[in-house]
Amino acid sequence: MKVMLASPRGFCAGVNMAIECLDEAVRRVGSGIYVYHEIVHNQHIVQRFTQLGVKFVDSPEEVPPGSVLLFSAHGVSPEIRRLARERRLQTVDATCPLVTKVHLEAIRFARDGYHIILIGHEGHDEVIGTMGEAPESITLVEDPHEVKSLPFTEHDKLACLTQTTLSVDEAAAVITALKARFPAIEMPKKEDICYATTNRQETVKQLIPQAQLLLVLGSQNSSNSKRLAEIGQAQGIPSHLIDCADEIRPEWFDGVETVLITAGASAPEVLVQECLQLLTSTYDAEVEETQLREENVHFNLPRELQQLGPAPATNLHSSN
Ligand code: SF4
Known part of the structure; x- marks a missing residue:
């Protein structure tokens, strides 16, 4: 065979950064670190960190005031950041910069008066985070058939964004349907699918x-x-x-x-x-x-890690 x-x-570079970030936080703080949702969507990674004493939570309200809370690679909505501030949590943002890019596009389009059609999967952490940036200005679409029932006209000011991890072909089919019905719809300058x-x-x-x-x-x-x-x-x-x-x-x-x-x-x-x-x-x-392709993408660790105290001289945990 x-x-x-x-x-x-x-x-990918975003997953590498998020895992290195959590490893580094564990090195600096020890156990008792909290992560909002899974750091990345992989059972083996989550289990490894659970064994190191990391706790994965579904809300900042589960985290004791003053503790360290990491935001996962998928990003979070402003509401989650607000709840974390309210509890005086020390936050470290391990959001992939390519997800942050989509958040910033959502903020910009909403500020400029566009209604955003977000192509993505309902309930996915990344989609929840992105929609939270401008909940009144974003409508989620999952497949091309939904486009015909959207309550907009071709004269409405519309923009399109996508989740970063979609099927390239399925997203293209939705975009084709959107452009056919709304020819003036604005697209992001650079592809959102990473x-x-x-x-x-x-x-x-x-x-x-x-x-x-x-x-x-x-x-x-x-x-x-x-x-x-x-x-x-x-x-x-x-x-x-x-x-x-x-x-x-x-x-x-x-x-x-x-x-x-x-x-x-x-x-x-x-x-x-x-x-x-x-x-x-x-x-x-x-x-x-x-x-078939070379990849040389690398993302730096978030600066907030410095606030968690100095890194110990010896490396206690491997990064993988
Ligand atoms: S957006 Fe792409 S590069 Fe970033 S974490 Fe997700 S899969 Fe990786």
Whole structure:
């Protein structure tokens, strides 16, 4: 059996920054750090930090006054920031800068009198955070069919933004429908779907015709990981989103000669390597990595980390 290993895959710059940020906070403060929602949408990362004493909460109101609260990579609404201030929490913002960019666009469009059509998935942390920037001025749309029932005319001042981790093709279909009905709708200057989402999808799209099975490492609540599995499903290729090698089932490989493996932007590389080990030891698989894009994006850690006190001289925890 042949295994095609997609590259780029796995951690993006925003996930790297958020994880390094929480690692650094733990080094400086020790246990007793709180994170608003999951730091990134991956069970293994969340478990690792839980074992280090980090607590994940659904509201700043669960956090004792004066404690340290990190905002996750997906960003938060101004209301969450207000609640944190009210409780005098020391906040550290690990929001991915590419999510912050969408927040700033929402603020700018709303300030300039636009009504914003946000393309995204209802209930996703990022969408909740972005909508919270201008709740009266944003309408969420998930698919092209919803466009015809939007209560606007072509004379209304409209703008369009998207969640960063959408399917590039599905977002394009919604944008086409929006432009057809509202030709003057304003688009952001630069694409909102992030480079990592785009690159991982492009790579799977190019390689999937050669595969009979797609395995995507990632958690079920990871939006960009789900979109990767959907690419295979749309081509009629059996595609499984798995958290780790333990979830692999032998019957998936019946009659399969070529497997494509990739990983969502929040899935650690160690989990990919465990899958490869399983496939090489059980099926004598030959692994061939195909790199279709290089990624050199890096985000600096947030300055607020400095306020948590000096970093100890020795590194107590690994970053991955
Ligand atoms: S997937 Fe994109 S938007 Fe999300 S954290 Fe990574 S780089 Fe940022």
